[in-house]
Amino acid sequence: MTTSYCVVGGGISGLAAAHRLRVTLGDAVDITVFDPADRLGGVLRTETLGGIGVDVGAEAFVARRPEVPALLAELGLADRQRTPTGVRPLLYSRRRLCPLPPNTINGIPSSPESMAGLVDAPTLARIAAEPTRRLEFEPGSDPVLGTLVADRFGAQVVDRSVDPLVGGVYAGSAATVGLRSAVPGLAAMLDEGAPSLTEAVRRALPTGTTAPVFGAITGGYQVLVDALVRSSGLRWVPSAVTQIDPAGDGWQLRDSAGGHHHADRMVLAVPAPVLARLATGFAPRAAAAASRIGNASSVVVAMAVPAGTAFPDNSGVLVATGERLHAKAITLTSRKWGDRGHDGRVEFLRLSFGRFGDTRGSASEAELLDWSAQDLQTVFGIEVDPVEVHIQRWPAAMPQYRSGHADLVAGLRAELPSTVAVAGNYLDGIGVPACIAAADRAVAALISATPTP
Structure with missing residues (x-):
């Protein structure tokens, strides 16, 4: 039956x-x-832009988890899995571009050196002294990530390092997401008795692998x-x-x-x-x-622009809290994945708008295009004249953990x-x-x- x-x-x-x-x-x-x-x-949606398929929803997957590679292999699509070019992302903080801090877990530092050039001297001193401060953590508890990090390292670390990464994933902020959802590996180290947050981060840092963190699919999702x-x-x-x-x-x-x-x-x-x-x-x-x-709403503004536009050789830009930008992130798609369209005559980028609690996800197309032009001028100092644009709205698509x-x-x-x-x-x-x-x-x-x- x-x-x-x-x-x-x-x-x-x-x-x-x-x-x-x-x-x-x-x-x-x-x-x-x-x-x-x-x-x-x-939210797996591929649109034609510049003559090729471009993802305008989810854009990549964590390749170090087994689910997507295993499913692709099961479907006979293992040869479609692709890896990024290897260029690194940037942070936009205090009206300037800076490298993404090294040796962090979701922006949480393992040492003062991780935050050098990103936070002020008192914050660096606070990070250095954190291992000497008593850490009261109840195993199994799930504190708000931003509260924990601000208490141990200071608000600048949250605003300039943690929030940009959390916002990119959850369209929220460290002020709302729980520790166990955002950084389960770090929570596990604290459960096991790490004596400080610094030590927990050090123990949770991945070791012994050079495999790319992210993957994508040739031809799009x-x-x-x-x-x-x-x-x-x-x-x-x-x-x-x-x-x-x-x-x-x-x-x-x-x-x-x-x-x-x-x-x-x-x-x-x-x-x-x-x-x-x-x-x-x-x-x-x-x-x-x-x-x-x-749930938070978000919008992706995907653009095809003339090849050779003067973007840096980086995968994109994450935006710190409090900056005078409209976008929460800019992905330099062609730099990240190597894609070119119209026989190599265009390259691609996408701007992401919308966080939990704001109304940018409901902005008009004209506003979104104007904001995109302003942000690209502010961040990169260039005027961009798109060849093609696709605006994709994702209402209430980003659950808050x-x-x-x-x-x-x-x-x-x-x-x-x-x-x-x-x-x-x-x-x-x-x-x-x-x-x-x-x-x-x-x-x-x-x-x-x-x-x-």
């Missing part, structure tokens, strides 16, 4: 879940994916999306699910086009606010937990019926590898579960 699986959400989490269901269960299942967007893939759709043999319903009700041992789903669908089991791979709405009727405590997860997030998520999962599982970037990590891992976990939970009466 064929079992029906409905996957609500067609981003990387939903598509990875559909793929894993098909690989694990074969033809014994029907797989239906619901997503109202104009295409599948969610659309290559991965297309392969997952093929491998899963899914049926796509281009509508939103508006209501879910119990129906015997399974579920009845209603979509925005008026359709009704039966599911024996479900993967809900939707953003936390959507889960909060859909689950209210059948899992109210899970819905309440999901409603506590905040506040202190205690892991416990919140564990409670959410525990309140779901056994025939329902969740996947998404608000659970165990915001990046593509974490989304794939969460999808695999969801599928494993559904397959092993015995339906509850």
Whole structure:
């Protein structure tokens, strides 16, 4: 007898879940994916710019995690994985460009030398003295990252070093993200009894590897999306699910086009606010937990500009807190990955706007273009005349990993019926590898579960 699986959400989490269901269960299942967007893939979105595919959502993955390389190999796409050129990013702080501090974990220093030239002399002295100060840390606790770092090293370290990296990943700030979500390796060292934050950073620094931190896919993430759709043999319903009700041992789903669908089991791979709405009727405590997860909106302004534009030979720029810029980060895509378009006549860059609590994600296209021109002039001292531009909005796409997030998520999962599982970037990590891992976990939970009466 064929079992029906409905996957609500067609981003990387939903598509990875559909793929894993098909690989694990074969033809014994029907797989239906619901997503109202104009295409599948969610924030994995590739657009044609300068004659080639350019990613305008997620742009890279952490290559030192195994999930993406393993999935590419499984799909016969191992040769599509690419590595960056090796050029380094810069920081924009105090109206000037400076190198990204060395020997740090998410911008948290392992010595005063890490911050030399970035912070003032009293802050350097505070960093040097930190190992001599008593550290009171309760193993298993999850303090706010910014509070911990400011207490041990000073506010300048947070504003000029930690915030730029956290903002680039979470569209938030160190003032809101929890230690365990932002730097789990550092939390582990503190749990094990590191006597100071300095020593915890030193122990957590990666050793013995020269492998690139990040990877990407030749042809863009659309290559991965297309392969997952093929491998899963899914049926796509281009509508939103508006209501879910119990129906015997399974579920009845209603979509925005008026359709009704039966599911024996479900993967809900939707953003936390959507889960909060859909689950209210059948899992109210899970819905309440999901409603506590905040989200930030962001915008990517991708540009093709004439080749040879006088950018530095760096991968991009992260922006410190308090600077008079509109963008939170600038990626010099062609310098980072080597891409050129229109037979080498154009190169690419992208500016990212929007943090939790600000309204820049809702700015007009004219404002975004004006801000982009201003920021490029301010940071690089050049006027850029784009050949092509693509503006991509990502409303409420960046979940905020506040202190205690892991416990919140564990409670959410525990309140779901056994025939329902969740996947998404608000659970165990915001990046593509974490989304794939969460999808695999969801599928494993559904397959092993015995339906509850």
